[in-house]
Amino acid sequence: MKKHYSEELNHLKEMVLRMGGLVEKMTHDSVRALVERKREMFPEVQEMEKQVNQLHMDIDEMALGMIALRQPTATDLRFITAAMKINTDLERIGDQAINIVEQAEELLPVPPVKPLIDIPRMAEIAEEMLKDALDAFVKGDVESAYRTIERDDAVDQLKDQVFRELLTFMMADASTIARSMDLILVSRHLERIADHATNICEDVIFMVKGKDVRHQGPLA
Amino acid sequence: MDNAIEVRNLSAWFGQNQVLSDITMDIRRNSVTSVMGPSGCGKSTFIRCLNRMHDLTPGFRMTGEIVFDGRNILTEKIDPVLLRRKVGMVFQQPNPFPRMSVYDNVAVGLRLNGGGISRGEIADVVEKSLRMAAIWDELKDHLDRAGASLSGGQQQRLCIARALAVEPEVLLMDEPCSALDPVSTAKIEELIEDLGDRYTIVVVTHNMQQAARISDSVAFFLMGVLVEMDKSAKIFTNPSDKRTEEYITGRFG
Numbered sequence: 001m002k003k004h005y006s007e008e009l010n011h012l013k014e015m016v017l018r019m020g021g022l023v024e025k026m027t028h029d030s031v032r033a034l035v036e037r038k039r040e041m042f043p044e045v046q047e048m049e050k051q052v053n054q055l056h057m058d059i060d061e062m063a064l065g066m067i068a069l070r071q072p073t074a075t076d077l078r079f080i081t082a083a084m085k086i087n088t089d090l091e092r093i094g095d096q097a098i099n100i101v102e103q104a105e106e107l108l109p110v111p112p113v114k115p116l117i118d119i120p121r122m123a124e125i126a127e128e129m130l131k132d133a134l135d136a137f138v139k140g141d142v143e144s145a146y147r148t149i150e151r152d153d154a155v156d157q158l159k160d161q162v163f164r165e166l167l168t169f170m171m172a173d174a175s176t177i178a179r180s181m182d183l184i185l186v187s188r189h190l191e192r193i194a195d196h197a198t199n200i201c202e203d204v205i206f207m208v209k210g211k212d213v214r215h216q217g218p219l220a
Numbered sequence: 221m222d223n224a225i226e227v228r229n230l231s232a233w234f235g236q237n238q239v240l241s242d243i244t245m246d247i248r249r250n251s252v253t254s255v256m257g258p259s260g261c262g263k264s265t266f267i268r269c270l271n272r273m274h275d276l277t278p279g280f281r282m283t284g285e286i287v288f289d290g291r292n293i294l295t296e297k298i299d300p301v302l303l304r305r306k307v308g309m310v311f312q313q314p315n316p317f318p319r320m321s322v323y324d325n326v327a328v329g330l331r332l333n334g335g336g337i338s339r340g341e342i343a344d345v346v347e348k349s350l351r352m353a354a355i356w357d358e359l360k361d362h363l364d365r366a367g368a369s370l371s372g373g374q375q376q377r378l379c380i381a382r383a384l385a386v387e388p389e390v391l392l393m394d395e396p397c398s399a400l401d402p403v404s405t406a407k408i409e410e411l412i413e414d415l416g417d418r419y420t421i422v423v424v425t426h427n428m429q430q431a432a433r434i435s436d437s438v439a440f441f442l443m444g445v446l447v448e449m450d451k452s453a454k455i456f457t458n459p460s461d462k463r464t465e466e467y468i469t470g471r472f473g
Contacts, residue, residue: 068456069432115253 026097230284254431257441277395284447308383316367373404
């Protein structure tokens with residue numbers, strides 16, 4: 001019925017997806033730069049962050065304008081507010097990828113403390129979660145959103161594992177403390193990325209079902 | 221983007237009573253401009269100045285300039301009939317010619333405006349106008365029905381088709397949806413959004429949600445004064461004037 005309005009809704013969705021694609025690649029490339037020790041990949045990740053920051057502002061501006069001008073209700077209202085919240089999560093993911101690059105800048109000039117195994121594994125799961133969360137957003141796929149949320153535990157466990165392992169390195173040899181701390185921080189950033197993907201899934205469930213599933217875990 | 225109409229220092233009076241004070245605004249070509257404000261703010265008076273609808277109102281007087289097509293339309297030399305052909309108008313209450321057929325309602329302007337138009341050409345214009353007014357599909361098999369037999373929303377779209385038939389540059393609409401139900405209103409609003417790409421449209425409305433939905437720019441009037449005019453997104457997210465803010469947030473008016 002309202003052609004212009006539905007075009008705007010589509011445009012908003014496309015912007016969120018473009019931003020999602022960018023932060024997905026930022027996450028992937030930042031970890032790859034660290035694991036494969038490729039300094040030359042840093043500038044491209046930093047360049048992508050500029051685009052992400054611009055989209056962060058553009059999406060909020062557009063969503064705010066639509067709320068003011070279109071008086072969205074029901075599905076449309078939940079979609080627009082979800083887009084705004086997902087926007088915030090995506091921007092934070094971009095920031096985490098930049099943080100990983102910063103840790104990598106510290107780590108690459110010095111010999112590795114150990115071969116990286118768990119961190120690439122964490123990155124892989126976090127990236128998949130992010131990709132699936134965005135797919136769920138596009139398709140309004142609640143089942144997929146629930147399944148994605150469940151994977152967050154695996155990332156948390158890997159983060160604990162990285163911490164325990166590096167703790168033993170630091171206790172055995174104080175000269176590894178700086179490098180170990182940097183790696184612990186990288187695992188912390190990846191864990192946060194998975195948390196943001198989880199938030200996106202929760203927003204998708206609210207968008208589709210109108211049901212708030214946040215804060216219902218064992219700690220709630 | 222250039223301007224279709226430039227209003228300069230327009231003031232207007234009914235007798236001793238000043239109803240518009242020193243209005244200056246640019247109306248952009250091929251866009252939708254809403255004029256919004258509480259009852260009695262002068263918004264209807266204002267758009268009626270744009271095609272000189274007050275000419276015959278006893279005691280009405282206006283000063284300033286309204287520049288359209290490079291000429292000040294307030295001067296005596298302008299023929300109001302020609303002006304109204306280029307600056308068409310749609311009113312609050314749908315007013316098709318009640319006994320005339322749908323077809324004749326649209327064709328009448330062409331027939332009155334000059335000879336030398338063939339039947340075939342008229343038929344083309346009628347179809348094109350009804351299509352643009354988004355009512356062709358509903359009425360193409362009922363072109364002989366009387367204007368008064370249509371629903372209110374259909375009548376209003378018929379009036380829009382009638383206005384479009386004489387190929388105006390500007391379309392003035394004075395509360396075009398106030399007499400219509402929500403479904404008809406949505407149709408007219410969508411039509412206004414569509415037509416805004418090809419015509420300069422000025423809509424008077426006291427419904428600020430409607431102004432938000434349909435317009436590119438919004439002018440806010442209060443007691444005969446133009447308080448603020450800006451892009452709709454600016455007006456409805458962050459207006460510059462405190463009075464606009466108070467009006468759109470429902471704190472007065």
